[in-house]
Amino acid sequence: MEWDRKNTIAQFVRDRRKKANLTQVELSDFTGVGLRFVRELEQGKPNVMTDKVNQVLLFFGHTLTPTPISDETRRNLGK
Amino acid sequence: MEWDRKNTIAQFVRDRRKKANLTQVELSDFTGVGLRFVRELEQGKPNVMTDKVNQVLLFFGHTLTPTPISDETRRNLGK
DNA sequence: TAAAATTATACCTTAAAGGGTGTAAATGTT
DNA sequence: AACATTTACACCCTTTAAGGTATAATTTTA
Structure with missing residues (x-):
């Protein structure tokens, strides 16, 4: 799989982080995950571990949950 | 972290699988992930890889996305 | 309740995620 | 443009997720 800076999680983290300045x-530091991980996450590394992701998302009051795929997602399936 | 069969993802997969008989x-077989993984997923293994999870969720037309934590989730934070 | 099917547990191996650190590139500021 | 800050990339190391298989427990069915 390829890296995709525009994937949902990557965008979410980057946006929130920016908004929080x-x-x-x-x-x-705040979330306790490694710096490397934050970068890989924001750059859309395809294969990450849920608990690390959640460790970051929780900081923004969010968590990973299964949601119906959007048309956007469906369109990008074939990548 | 502890295993939690009632976590969102575990429950979702098990419910959907049952409903699909x-x-x-x-x-x-259908999703291409290992049998062991399906089991660990349904039993709420805390640390799983997003792409494997998505490989399963996609079969049910879903995908992992950041969503606001529910009161339920907030309550269970202290485990 | 006995047999069959499904699910759970245990052991081992392999591949790769995450972390630390150092360096380069990019971005921003004065 | 020079400088400081932030972000990206490359290296190596340790840990562990995922898979296969074999066995036990549980659930379902006849």
């Missing part, structure tokens, strides 16, 4: 380093 | 073996 935090650097990647700060987000890393 | 599939065995874990069949779901494993």
Whole structure:
């Protein structure tokens, strides 16, 4: 699979972080995940571990849950 | 972290699989993930990889996305 | 309740995620 | 343009997720 900076999770984290005026380093510190992970997450690394993701999402009051695929998602299936 | 058979993803997969009248073996075959993974997923293994989860969720027309934590989730934070 | 089917547990192996650190590139500021 | 800050990339190391298989327990069916 390919990296996709525009995937839902990547975009969400980056947007929220920006809005909170935090650097990647700060987000890393606050959430307890490694700096490397924050970067890979925001750059859309395809294969990440749910608990690490949630560790970050929780900071923004969110969590990973199954949701119906959007038309957007459906369109990008064939990548 | 502890295993939690009642976590959102675990419950979702098990419910959907049941409704579809599939065995874990069949779901494993159809989605391409290992049988062991299906089981761990349904039993609420805390640490799983997003792409494997999505491989299963996609079969049910869903995908992992960040969503606001529910009161339920908030209550269970302290585990 | 006995047999069959489904699900759960245990052991081992392999592949890769996550982390730390150092460096390069990009972005922003004065 | 020079400088400081932030972000991206590359290296190696340790840990562990996922898979296969074999066995036990549980549930379902006849």
